[in-house]
Amino acid sequence: MMRLLGFIGGALTLALVQAAPAGAMTIEKIVSPKGITAWLVREKAVPLVALNYAFKGGAAQDPAGKSGTANLVADTLDEGAGDLDSKAFHDRIERHAIELSFNASRDEFRGSLRVLNEHRDEAFDLLRKALTEPRFEPSAVERVRGQELAGLRRETTNPNSIAGRIWWETAFPGHPYSFETKGSLETVPAITPDDLRDFTKRVFARNGLTVSIVGDIDEKTAGEMIDKAFAALPAANDLKPVADVKPKGLGRRIVAELDVPQAVVMFGGPGLGRHDPDFMAAYIVNHILGGGSFSSRLYKEVREKRGLAYGVSENLAWFDHTALIMGGTATRADRTAEALAIIETETKKMAEEGPTADELAAAKDYLKGAYALSLDTSSKIAAQLTQIQLDRLGIDYIQRRSAMIDAVTLDDAKRVAKRIYGSGMLVTVAGRPKGLASSTQ
C-alpha cells in the first residue's frame, strides 16, 4: 500500500448538456497514499469541500430484537469521541462551522461532511475521531435515546408512520427489512452502549467503504484528507448475511383505524433490481405513471381532475436484497375508496396498455434534462457520486446515461409495464376511510 496518489482509469470530462462547456464536470478516480479509492470532482468556485461516504451494512445489520441500533449509532456519533466529550466535540463543530452528519439506511451507514477550506484539517480530524473512537458515554446515549423515543411516541398516532410500518411488517415478515431503520418503542430501549460499539466495529471498515469528495481541493490534499478520516479503520468488516427477499401480501389491503380526518394510503409491490436489463425502461414507465411533479397519470387523475389529494406519487426503490415499486397518497375519508380505485385502475391500465409514444418521448426528455439539476451543488454531486459507486454503474455512467434512456423502445416500455404493474400490490391505509375495510387473506 505504498503507492503514490494517482489516477486509475484516467479522468473523464463530462458535459452535462451538450455545447455547454461551463458545465463540464470531471470525475477523477483517485487512490489515497494509504490505498483508499475515492471519486473526486474539483470545483474551485466556492472555498469549501463536501465529502460523502457510505459503509456497507446499515440497519439490516441491527442485532436481533434491537432494531434501531444503526440509527442510534448515527445519532450518537457526534456526542463525544477520543479526548473530546460531547460538549467539546460540539463546540469544535460549531466554532468551525462544520456540517457533519450521519445516517443509517437499510443497507448502508452513510455520512456527509461539509466544511470551509480554512477548517478542513479540523473537520477531517473530528470525523476520524467519531468513526474510530466514539465514546458512547451512557449519559449521552440516554439523552439521545430519549429524543428518539419521544419521536417514536409521536409516530404511534401519525397516519404516515402507521401505514408505513404496517406495509414493511407485512411485506417482509421475519426479515430485517420488516423493521423501520429507527426501530420501535419496544426495541430502542433494549440497545446498550456496547451494542453501539459493536456495530461500529463490525460495519466501519475500509473494504465496505465508498468515498466521494467534491470541492476546492486538489487530488493530493484529497488523498491526505481521506486517509486522515478513514485510514485508521480496520481493513475488513464483519457483516452477517442478509437473505434476498420478495415482498409478500400482494393483493392484500390492510386498514388501521385511526381518528384523523384524512386517510393515508401506501401501496407497493415488487420492482426491478438496479442491474436488471429492464431497469431503465421501468424507471421511465414509473415516471409516466407516478413520478415527476405535475405530469404523471396519477397526478392528473387523482389531483388535477378530481381534487382527491394534495399529493400522489409512486417510485422505484432498490435495495441490496429486494426491489420495490412504492407509492402513496393522503385523501379525505369519504373519498379514500374512490382515490384507491383510481390508483388501481391506472396501474392496471398501465400494465395492460403501457404508455403512449408521446408519453415515452416526453418522459425521456425530462429524465435526460433533469439529471443536471441533481448535480448543481457540491453536496448533491458528492451524494450522487456515492450512489453511482454503490450501484456499481461505472465512472462513465453520467456520460452514458442519456444513451441508455434513448435506447428504451415503446415495446420495451409496454413489456416492462406489464412486468412491474402486473403482479398486484400490498395496500395499507391509516385513518377511517369510509367503505374501505381490510381484505381477508
Add this chain to the structure above:
Amino acid sequence: MAAAVTLLLCPAGAGAAEQSGPKISDFKLDNGLELVVIPDHRAPVITHMIWYKVGAADETAGKSGLAHFLEHLMFKGTAMHPAGQFSSVVARMGGQENAFTSSDYTGYYQRVPSEKLEEVMGFEADRMTGLVLTDAVVLPERDVILEERNQRMENNPRARLGEQMDAALFLNSPYGRPVIGWRHEMEGLTKDDAIGFYRRFYGPNNAVVVVAGDVDPQQALAFAKQTYGKLKPHADIAPRARPLEPPPAAVRSLTLADPRVEQPTLQRSYLVPSFHTAKPGESEALEVLAHILGAGSNSRLYRALVVDKHVAVSAGAYYDSSAYDMSKFGVYGAPVEGVSLTDLESATDAVIAEVIDKGVTADELDRSKSRLVADAIYAQDNQATMARWYGQALMTGATVADVQSWPDRIRAVTAAQVQNAARQWLERIRSVTGYLVKDTGPAVNKAERTAPAKSGSTGEKRS
C-alpha cells in the same frame, strides 16, 4: 415567521454574499419590474423565480387562504397557453417547477437548462396578466387545497397548536391568519375571488424576478425586456399598509388537547421586530440571541434543560428576520416523562432570565457569529438557495445591499446588544405560550387543563 408558514404548491420538499461571493446585478425595467441576477457558472442550469409582493396578509377579511388558492390556480392556463402547457414544456426541458405562498409573498420558479431562460420568462410573463379560470378547474383545485389543509394541519396536532398561537400572538395584524386559510373560509372561495385578487395584485411593478445560474446579466436583462418588459405597469399598486399590532398588554397562554398527542410540547412565541421594522442592529442581535439561546447541542436551552437538568428531551429557539411587519421569536421544548409542562416552562424561563440578567459570554458570541457568517458562504454552493435568500429579502422590505452586508452586520453585534435584545423583547407580556397535551377524554374541562403532570403512555400500539 414568513419562512415558517411558506406553503409549496406541491409536496416536496436571509443572508448574503461575502466579498468573495458572486457579483449581483440589480435592474429595474421601465414598467417597474425588478430583476436580480446571481451568477453561478458551475452547471449549465438556471433557477428562474418570480416573486410577487402579495401574500396571505394582503387578503380581505373573510377570504383567508385566497393568496395560496390563487397560487394553485396560476397553473390553470391562459388564453395563449392552455392549462398544462407551461408545465409540460418545463417537463420536456428536463426542468423542475413549483410555487409557494407566505404571509408576505407568492413565488413561482422553474429550474431549467440555461438556454431555456427566455422561454420560461415568456410563459411567466404571459400568466402575469393572462390567467383564464373556469369553475371546471377551480372547484377540484379547491378540494386540493382542502386536502392540503388536512395533510398539513388537521392530521398534525403540533401544526394546529402553531396555528392557534399565531392567532393569539397577532391580535390585529393579518399575520394571525393561517396562510393555508381557515377551513370554513376556504370552502367558500370562488373563481371570482381568485380573479379579483389576481387583478388587484399581479403586475410587473409588484414583482421581482430573480435569476441564479449560468447566465450573463446583460443577456438576462435583454430576455426580461423582451418578455416581462412588454407588460404595462399596474396602475393601482400601493405600498403595503397592513393593520399593525398594538403594544402587547396581556400575557397569553393556550392549550391544545388532542387524543393523538403522545409527546407533550411547550411552545412560546414573542412578538419582536423583523429586519424591516427593527432599528439598526436590533434584528442582527436577535439572530445572534436565537443562536446562543437555542441552536444546537451547546446552546443555553439545550445545555440547561436537556443535558444538565434532564427536564427536556429537546429544546431550542429560533428567529426569522424576514417579515414585512413584526416577526416572532420562538422558544420550544419537549419534557422528559414525569416532568410537567409547568416545570419545563419554569426551567425555560430561568434560562431566559439568566441571559437577560447576566448577558452572554464573549466565547458564545464568537462561536455563534462564526457559524452564522459561514452560512453565507455555504449558500453560494447552491444557486436555488441564493435565489431564495435574495427573493425573500426583497419581498420583506430589504434590499440587495442589505443582503450583501448581512455578514458584516452579524460580525458587528456586541454582547451588550444581545443582552439588550433579550431584555427588551423576551418579555412575557409580549408572548403567547402554547401547551400541547393529550386529550384523555370528553369529561375533562379542556380550558382548565393547562399542564398535566405526565406525558402519554409510552407503549401504546396503533389502534
